[in-house]
Amino acid sequence: xxxxxxxxxxxxxxxxxxxxxxxxxxxxxxxxxxxxxxxxxxxxxxxxxxxxxxxxxxxxxxxxxxxxxxxxxxxxxxxxxxxxxxxxxxxxxxxxxxxxxxxxxxxxxxxxxxxxxxxxxxxxxxxxxxxxxxxxxxxxxxxxxxxxxxxxxxxxxxxxxxxxxxxxxxxxxxxxxxxxxxxxxxxxxxxxxxxxxxxxxxxxxxxxxxxx
Numbered sequence: 001x002x003x004x005x006x007x008x009x010x011x012x013x014x015x016x017x018x019x020x021x022x023x024x025x026x027x028x029x030x031x032x033x034x035x036x037x038x039x040x041x042x043x044x045x046x047x048x049x050x051x052x053x054x055x056x057x058x059x060x061x062x063x064x065x066x067x068x069x070x071x072x073x074x075x076x077x078x079x080x081x082x083x084x085x086x087x088x089x090x091x092x093x094x095x096x097x098x099x100x101x102x103x104x105x106x107x108x109x110x111x112x113x114x115x116x117x118x119x120x121x122x123x124x125x126x127x128x129x130x131x132x133x134x135x136x137x138x139x140x141x142x143x144x145x146x147x148x149x150x151x152x153x154x155x156x157x158x159x160x161x162x163x164x165x166x167x168x169x170x171x172x173x174x175x176x177x178x179x180x181x182x183x184x185x186x187x188x189x190x191x192x193x194x195x196x197x198x199x200x201x202x203x204x205x206x207x208x209x210x211x212x
Contacts, residue, residue, distance in 0.1 A: 001185040004032040004080040006071075006088035011042025012170065013107060013177050014086040018049060020178040028185040032078045034071065036090055052078065058090060068095040075100070082184060085139065086177075094141050102191035104139040105184060107177045109169050111151060111206070112137060116144035121162045121169065131155055132165055134173045135207055136180040138191045147196035148207030149189055150180045176210050 005014045014033070020026045033046035033053040046053035054074055061067040072095060075083065085106040097104065110120035112135040124132045133153040138146040152172035156165060183189040189198050196203040 001028040002031045002079055002081045003028050003084055003181070003185075004034060004075055004078065004082075005030065005042070005046075005084050005086050006090075007033060007035045007040055007042040007086050008037045008089040009040055009042065009087050011040065011045060011086050013173055014042055014084070015045060016174045017084065017086070017178050017181050018045075018051075020182065026178065026182045026185050028082075028181070032074065032080060034074060036088070042086070064091070064093045065095045068093045072096050072099055083139075084181060091143060092139065097139055097141050101140075102138060103184075105136060105149070105177075105180060106139050106144075106146070107134055107136050107173055107180075108144050109134050109166065109173065111135060111153065112144060112148055121165045124156065125160065125162065125165065129156055132169055134169050134176065136176055137207070138196055140194075147191060147194060147203065148205065149183070149196050149198075149203060150176045150210055151207035152176045152210040172210070179210070 007014055018030055021028055021030060030051045033042060033051050035043050035055055036058045038055045043053045056070060058067045082103040083100050111133045115123045121132060131153050133151060135148050136150040137148045140146040154168045154172060189196060198208060
């Protein structure tokens with residue numbers, strides 16, 4: 001499976017997936033890294049690994065759709081099979097999502113459907129939640145609302161702040177995202193009629209629950 005990664009920053013989730021590919025754990029190749037930020041550290045990572053990388057500035061386009069047409073062109077040019085969003089801070093339009101429906105994954109730092117959007121850890125702390133976590137999901141046109149594939153939970157501790165909580169959640173992201181990408185590359189997970197399936201079995205609403 002030929003993968004493209006969309007990033008806006010350091011791309012730490014991308015790095016752990018690339019490591020898993022290099023070690024033969026994921027039957028895929030990284031064929032493109034694309035960022036909307038020129039200074040994204042993940043672009044340097046891509047170049048160091050010899051992966052084609054592109055900076056495409058969204059500010060150069062009049063609309064979200066116009067920008068996504070260009071992204072779609074790059075994906076077609078590199079014969080991409082699936083797109084992995086790894087900290088890409090742009091809301092994608094139907095132009096791109098429909099073309100890769102069921103072949104685009106994202107990881108979100110909350111226990112979806114709780115807290116879509118931004119500031120997830122602060123919102124969990126403000127609400128007095130006892131746990132937080134991360135969810136890998138298929139991307140659909142509604143933000144952070146696609147069918148969940150895999151979810152990991154962490155306990156919220158009494159002395160937690162956003163930095164401490166986000167670090168523990170990120171550690172779990174680095175475990176479950178490569179696993180979900182592996183399932184995708186192996187053809188084990190599918191999106192159909194708004195639902196996610198693993199080995200042809202319907203995945204529960206909150207995703208497969210990962211345990212250590």
